[in-house]
Amino acid sequence: MVTSAPLWSVLVVPALLAGFATVAVAADGLLAARAAHRRVSPAVLAAPLAEVPRLLAAQRRVTPAADTLLWRLGLAAVPVAGVLAAVVIPFGQLTASRMSVGVVWFNAMEVLTWAGLWMAGWGPNAVLPLIGGYRFVAQGLAYELPLMFALISAAAGAQSLDVADIAGAQGHLWFAVWMPAAFAVYLAGVHAFSFLGPFGYPAGRDLAGGVAAEVSGPDRLMLEAGRWLLLTAGAGMAVPLFLGGGAGPLMPAWAWSAVKTLAVVLALVWGRRRLPVIRADRYAELAWVVLIPVAIAQALAVALVVLTTGGTP
Amino acid sequence: MTTAVFWVLAPLAAASGFMVFRFGSMARATIALLVSFLASGGLLIVLGLAYLGTVVILMMVMEMVIMAVFMIAYMMNPAGLMPMAMFHNKRASLAISLTVFALLAAGIFVTRWPRRAGTAPRDPTFRLGEALMGPQMLTMVTLGVTLLATMVGAVVLATHRGRYDRFGDDLKRRPPTDPARGGVGR
Numbered sequence: 334m335v336t337s338a339p340l341w342s343v344l345v346v347p348a349l350l351a352g353f354a355t356v357a358v359a360a361d362g363l364l365a366a367r368a369a370h371r372r373v374s375p376a377v378l379a380a381p382l383a384e385v386p387r388l389l390a391a392q393r394r395v396t397p398a399a400d401t402l403l404w405r406l407g408l409a410a411v412p413v414a415g416v417l418a419a420v421v422i423p424f425g426q427l428t429a430s431r432m433s434v435g436v437v438w439f440n441a442m443e444v445l446t447w448a449g450l451w452m453a454g455w456g457p458n459a460v461l462p463l464i465g466g467y468r469f470v471a472q473g474l475a476y477e478l479p480l481m482f483a484l485i486s487a488a489a490g491a492q493s494l495d496v497a498d499i500a501g502a503q504g505h506l507w508f509a510v511w512m513p514a515a516f517a518v519y520l521a522g523v524h525a526f527s528f529l530g531p532f533g534y535p536a537g538r539d540l541a542g543g544v545a546a547e548v549s550g551p552d553r554l555m556l557e558a559g560r561w562l563l564l565t566a567g568a569g570m571a572v573p574l575f576l577g578g579g580a581g582p583l584m585p586a587w588a589w590s591a592v593k594t595l596a597v598v599l600a601l602v603w604g605r606r607r608l609p610v611i612r613a614d615r616y617a618e619l620a621w622v623v624l625i626p627v628a629i630a631q632a633l634a635v636a637l638v639v640l641t642t643g644g645t646p
Numbered sequence: 647m648t649t650a651v652f653w654v655l656a657p658l659a660a661a662s663g664f665m666v667f668r669f670g671s672m673a674r675a676t677i678a679l680l681v682s683f684l685a686s687g688g689l690l691i692v693l694g695l696a697y698l699g700t701v702v703i704l705m706m707v708m709e710m711v712i713m714a715v716f717m718i719a720y721m722m723n724p725a726g727l728m729p730m731a732m733f734h735n736k737r738a739s740l741a742i743s744l745t746v747f748a749l750l751a752a753g754i755f756v757t758r759w760p761r762r763a764g765t766a767p768r769d770p771t772f773r774l775g776e777a778l779m780g781p782q783m784l785t786m787v788t789l790g791v792t793l794l795a796t797m798v799g800a801v802v803l804a805t806h807r808g809r810y811d812r813f814g815d816d817l818k819r820r821p822p823t824d825p826a827r828g829g830v831g832r
Contacts, residue, residue: 406677434696614828
């Protein structure tokens with residue numbers, strides 16, 4: 334039974350999230366080193382962490398006639414969205430906030446990146462970031478609806494919007510097993526809202542960094558950390574939604590939550606390295622012509638199963 | 647706690663709503679409106695309507711971002727980067743809006759609110775769904791189809807390239823002539 338932890342546990346959420354995100358960044362560096370045939374050493378793993386003090390000390394880049402208010406607000410919105418989204422994720426038997434509408438809350442907080450990245454693109458008054466910001470909005474119109482239907486499938490399977498209830502409803506069969514399409518669409522959505530890997534288009538190399546092109550110093554740290562926090566929050570949410578939450582034999586619930594979250598994080602990092610970047614206009618067609626019908630069919634199948642059996646198949 | 651949150655969110659909602667008409671930049675005006683909506687969504691959550699509040703936050707972020715894109719695209723000055731106001735006739739519009747705000751606020755205090763009959767339902771989200779989807783199912787279905795038809799119609803009217811442009815006058819050209827190939831290889 335998942336219970337609500339005391340209020341101070343809200344402070345634990347960012348720490349835990351940052352811990353998993355650090356593992357993700359280290360694993361990403363490791364894969365990059367292997368792909369470049371460099372020797373894998375502890376220094377390679379620590380390189381992303383060594384970047385933190387450098388960015389904190391680095392000077393902010395200034396552009397002429399920038400909208401500094403919107404720029405900073407947009408950059409701050411990215412990590413804030415990641416942390417706020419993670420507040421409703423149960424970890425083991427505890428959750429920082431057991432919201433009755435946790436799934437909708439997660440969705441709403443993840444959508445904050447729309448506003449965040451658009452502002453981060455608009456703020457510096459420069460061409461490449463502006464294009465990057467608009468690219469994210471275009472990408473958002475493509476990925477968001479399939480992702481919503483994937484979330485609806487999981488919620489419909491458990492007949493609840495409470496994340497803990499959804500985890501608890503997967504007694505003998507994970508939702509990932511009997512809702513494979515929803516699970517796949519959800520994982521693609523996690524890549525998309527953290528604009529990493531195949532969805533790195535808004536911050537693409539063809540745009541010299543896109544939204545991140547003019548961002549330096551602590552702002553850069555915030556943006557980069559924000560996308561990894563979002564990825565980690567998405568991976569953490571996949572565990573109660575599709576992988577049975579903290580349930581498992583032998584080990585305590587928190588250990589199962591940690592193991593499953595790590596597994597999803599590593600799978601997402603691996604996918605980020607393996608999949609090519611897809612242009613937003615091409616993904617929009619794929620999303621609207623293929624993914625939305627598939628996701629709706631998946632939600633319909635779940636609804637029919639729940640109506641006939643009253644629960645899992 | 648709830649009262650403190652209210653006193654943070656309510657002035658924020660009103661002030662940022664007011665700032666929409668003060669900012670000279672379309673981007674800032676839109677984001678000010680978004681902040682106002684986010685604070686209103688937070689107020690709904692404080693009132694115990696978690697689902698409605700969260701959905702307001704979810705929908706308004708997306709709507710305001712899309713609105714910003716269109717407002718900047720369709721503005722009267724090139725590229726939409728020159729400062730411009732969100733209103734005409736500054737004095738009269740300010741007087742009208744302040745009067746309306748004062749009247750509505752006065753209404754809150756003048757009205758004799760009825761006492762609550764019974765207790766709040768345990769799961770307001772479920773009850774809301776039942777209220778909307780139970781007796782009003784026909785209304786909702788009609789509304790949904792009408793909205794969808796409106797959207798499809800608007801897109802058809804606005805689209806730059808129709809099927810005759812893509813597939814030719816006899817609709818037989820394969821593959822269609824498109825400026826860029828789509829994601830599913832058509």
